Amino acid sequence: xxxQTPPVLQEIIDDFQDxxxxxxxxxxxxxxxxxxxxxxxxxxxxxxxxxxxxCQTPLFLALEYTDEQDPEVTIIVSAPPEAxxxxxxxxxxxxxxxxxxASTILSVPDDVPNQLGLTNALTPLRxxxxxxxxxxxxxxxxxxxxx
Amino acid sequence: MSTQVPVETSDYAHPEKLVSTEWxxxxxxxxxxxxxxxNEDTLLYSTGHIPGAVKIDWHxxxxxxxxxxxxxxxxxxxxxxxxxxxxxxxxxxxxxxxNWWAAYALWVFTLYGHEDVRLMxxxxxxxxxxxxxxxxxxxxxxEADYPVVQRDDQTERANKAQVLENIGKLPLIDVRSVAExxxxxxxxxxxxxxxxxxxxxxxxxxxxxxxxAANEDGTFKxxxxxxxxxxxxxxxxxxxxxxxxxxxxxRSAHTWFVLKHLLGYESVRNYDGSWTEWGNSVGVxxxxxxxxxxxxx
Numbered sequence: 001x002x003x004q005t006p007p008v009l010q011e012i013i014d015d016f017q018d019x020x021x022x023x024x025x026x027x028x029x030x031x032x033x034x035x036x037x038x039x040x041x042x043x044x045x046x047x048x049x050x051x052x053x054x055c056q057t058p059l060f061l062a063l064e065y066t067d068e069q070d071p072e073v074t075i076i077v078s079a080p081p082e083a084x085x086x087x088x089x090x091x092x093x094x095x096x097x098x099x100x101x102a103s104t105i106l107s108v109p110d111d112v113p114n115q116l117g118l119t120n121a122l123t124p125l126r127x128x129x130x131x132x133x134x135x136x137x138x139x140x141x142x143x144x145x146x147x
Numbered sequence: 148m149s150t151q152v153p154v155e156t157s158d159y160a161h162p163e164k165l166v167s168t169e170w171x172x173x174x175x176x177x178x179x180x181x182x183x184x185x186n187e188d189t190l191l192y193s194t195g196h197i198p199g200a201v202k203i204d205w206h207x208x209x210x211x212x213x214x215x216x217x218x219x220x221x222x223x224x225x226x227x228x229x230x231x232x233x234x235x236x237x238x239x240x241x242x243x244x245x246n247w248w249a250a251y252a253l254w255v256f257t258l259y260g261h262e263d264v265r266l267m268x269x270x271x272x273x274x275x276x277x278x279x280x281x282x283x284x285x286x287x288x289x290e291a292d293y294p295v296v297q298r299d300d301q302t303e304r305a306n307k308a309q310v311l312e313n314i315g316k317l318p319l320i321d322v323r324s325v326a327e328x329x330x331x332x333x334x335x336x337x338x339x340x341x342x343x344x345x346x347x348x349x350x351x352x353x354x355x356x357x358x359x360a361a362n363e364d365g366t367f368k369x370x371x372x373x374x375x376x377x378x379x380x381x382x383x384x385x386x387x388x389x390x391x392x393x394x395x396x397x398r399s400a401h402t403w404f405v406l407k408h409l410l411g412y413e414s415v416r417n418y419d420g421s422w423t424e425w426g427n428s429v430g431v432x433x434x435x436x437x438x439x440x441x442x443x444x
Contacts (some may be wrong), residue, residue, distance in 0.1 A: 023195070025189075027192060028190060029190055029193050032190065032194070033194075082188070082191065082243065084188060084190035084193070084194050085189070088190065121189075121206075121207060122207050122208070124187070
């Protein structure tokens with residue numbers, strides 16, 4: 001499968017790249033602030049969501065699919081306010097990828113987290129947490145398609 | 148000069164090193180006080196902090212990536228000055244996760260001999276839990292003057308060679324989780340694997356996970372409880388020298404604070420190379436399993 005970044009995600013990456021490093025963290029904070037709450041039906045059911053254990057703080061992930069052969073994927077994430085970096089990463093992936101088709105998301109390059117220009121500002125551990133989240137999203141989709 | 152800022156009393160060995168949230172509320176705007184927030188999640192400060200508190204980023208501001216060491220004397224002087232800190236300033240540290248990273252920053256200031264450093268008991272969580280004011284407003288800091296002073300790497304810090312030669316001679320405290328100590332895992336639960344090749348601990352090290360020193364609300368346990376944990380159960384007794392380590396030296400900075408300032412052990416050194424260095428090193432012994440093990444012959 002060809003590696004390709006959907007335009008919405010590419011725009012976000014460009015926004016990050018156009019900034020100086022401290023401003024990039026401010027932008028990440030905006031994504032954290034604007035991370036949508038999981039829909040009501042997930043409230044109190046975090047244990048039914050998939051836990052992204054690679055993240056430094058508890059982060060729960062759920063994916064919803066439409067019925068098509070190449071389904072539209074809705075990404076749902078729950079992360080506590082004490083974890084703004086994790087929330088910020090989740091916000092970037094949510095805004096950049098949620099609502100796209102499965103095939104589009106699967107073709108996103110795995111190194112997207114490294115393209116945000118935050119490798120100096122954040123520890124490698126944190127960036128790996130974001131890579132892990134993308135990896136989990138892709139794996140969940142692959143499993144869904146093979147089911 | 149620093150004696151102008153009042154201290155709080157408690158039955159800890161060095162009560163002046165610990166302040167309460169009430170104390171910070173009352174003194175944070177004193178002219179000779181600077182409050183520094185040090186968090187694991189470095190974005191957390193921007194989501195809201197104690198009014199007037201200045202952010203310190205342990206990852207980008209205390210480390211020198213080229214030497215894989217702490218910043219040099221010029222770098223430290225510049226960093227401190229930029230946060231409005233002079234040599235005689237009372238610097239109060241607080242942060243997330245029971246002050247784990249706050250203790251780490253405080254320890255680095257100690258390496259540079261900054262005399263009046265204090266920790267806010269309970270950290271960020273306690274301040275917020277008490278409903279005290281937080282703000283997103285970044286304070287404007289008036290640049291101060293800070294002298295260039297040499298870092299002392301002997302008194303409060305241990306390196307790999309020193310740990311190696313002291314196995315079987317000095318008490319060692321491993322403050323990581325039990326699973327890391329036994330070698331079942333090489334990283335904390337919920338944290339990504341960081342590429343340590345071997346799991347286990349330094350021969351003879353006693354296991355006292357760092358968080359056992361903290362209460363639910365992030366404050367430190369009482370002196371009596373801490374004495375039982377370290378002096379009695381971990382067998383430190385009346386030893387006058389201790390070395391603590393963890394994975395990269397952050398959790399053991401918290402234990403260093405407990406042993407040094409709350410229990411009053413004379414000489415406590417933090418081995419900041421910790422398991423990330425030891426577990427990957429050629430030619431150094433480890434022990435796997437729950438027992439401290441013997442010093443190699």
